[in-house]
Amino acid sequence: MILRPATPDDAPALAAIHILAMRTLAFLPQLHTVEEAAVWMSGTVLPAHRVTVAEADGEACGYIACSEGWIDQLYVHPDHHGRGVGARLLESVLAEGGSRQLWTFQQNARARAFYESRGFRAVEFTDGSGNEEKTPDVRYVWDGPSA
Numbered sequence: 001m002i003l004r005p006a007t008p009d010d011a012p013a014l015a016a017i018h019i020l021a022m023r024t025l026a027f028l029p030q031l032h033t034v035e036e037a038a039v040w041m042s043g044t045v046l047p048a049h050r051v052t053v054a055e056a057d058g059e060a061c062g063y064i065a066c067s068e069g070w071i072d073q074l075y076v077h078p079d080h081h082g083r084g085v086g087a088r089l090l091e092s093v094l095a096e097g098g099s100r101q102l103w104t105f106q107q108n109a110r111a112r113a114f115y116e117s118r119g120f121r122a123v124e125f126t127d128g129s130g131n132e133e134k135t136p137d138v139r140y141v142w143d144g145p146s147a
Contacts, residue, residue, distance in 0.1 A: 001085065003092055006051035006063065011042035013060040014053070014075075021075040027107045028133050045073065052092060054085045064089040071102040086114065094118070099143045106136040115140050 006014065015037035022028060032040075045051065049065040049072055062076035062085040071093060076085045094100065104111045106125065120140035128136040
């Protein structure tokens with residue numbers, strides 16, 4: 001597996017990863033198609049974030065999108081869950097230092113355990129009224145390896 005910066009040509013593959021990963025979360029409504037996600041990825045995510053792609057056997061298998069102090073997206077293709085893709089992407093960002101924040105859904109036990117095992121701590125719980133899915137979420141903060 002290699003990590004590399006995303007390019008505009010990655011938008012369709014990253015959109016597909018995003019939608020496929022979201023659809024593994026049975027508690028979430030399915031709000032967007034892959035085509036809609038590709039427009040969002042190319043028009044919003046890639047221009048406004050630093051995006052790193054995980055690639056295995058020449059194909060994108062996950063990505064992480066960051067903005068100042070935030071991890072805004074971290075998604076792994078379901079066929080690659082449990083293979084260390086998310087861990088490698090997250091470690092690449094955390095190795096840069098500085099604190100980080102992120103949101104995940106309260107019901108996403110797998111993601112919550114993943115982040116908590118890496119030193120993230122829950123600091124805010126919402127009723128979901130502020131997110132598109134209208135699903136309760138939780139904000140996590142990571143203050144560094146010594147926190």
